[in-house]
Amino acid sequence: MPIENERKFVLNEEANNLEEEVSRRPGVARHLLRQAYLDAPGLRIRSLEGQGEVTHVFTYKRTVDGQVVEIETGLSAVDFGRLWTQRKETLVKVRYSWTDGRYHWDVDFFKRDDGSTYFAMAEVEMPEEETEPPPLPDFLAAHLLLVAPALDPRFTSKRIADQVHATKLLADIRANGGIV
Numbered sequence: 001m002p003i004e005n006e007r008k009f010v011l012n013e014e015a016n017n018l019e020e021e022v023s024r025r026p027g028v029a030r031h032l033l034r035q036a037y038l039d040a041p042g043l044r045i046r047s048l049e050g051q052g053e054v055t056h057v058f059t060y061k062r063t064v065d066g067q068v069v070e071i072e073t074g075l076s077a078v079d080f081g082r083l084w085t086q087r088k089e090t091l092v093k094v095r096y097s098w099t100d101g102r103y104h105w106d107v108d109f110f111k112r113d114d115g116s117t118y119f120a121m122a123e124v125e126m127p128e129e130e131t132e133p134p135p136l137p138d139f140l141a142a143h144l145l146l147v148a149p150a151l152d153p154r155f156t157s158k159r160i161a162d163q164v165h166a167t168k169l170l171a172d173i174r175a176n177g178g179i180v
Contacts, residue, residue: 004070007133008148011120015143022096036087056080091161119166146178
């Protein structure tokens, strides 16, 4: 089974030039993601634009016995368009990605319709057997608001797509000094 083992870090979305700083790092790839969740639990479609190409992905994701099984497969642009008409929640985010040894990092900037950021979050994908995340890279550490509890559903992209939820979550994090 393809197990997803990740930890999430909420970043200060108001940090001046954070996205620009991440984008300038060597070895970092940038993608614009349009993502939608379908009417069945765990089903998602995604369009990724970056490096001169557009790809489409269909994903099934399910938590089983405390682990997240994630199965992804390519999707044609035509089928993506068909499924897009069946979408429920949607989001747009800019993702910056890189690999550092055994770890894969993504930093997502969730975008409003006007292109401004309403939520920023880093994720580290770890080997299946690891339970503790590595330290946040130094250039992100100064922007850390919270290390999200493992598998906490409040921090899924599907929940963060709801801007009201994301705004309240950030307010709670700030009001409680990084504790939720």
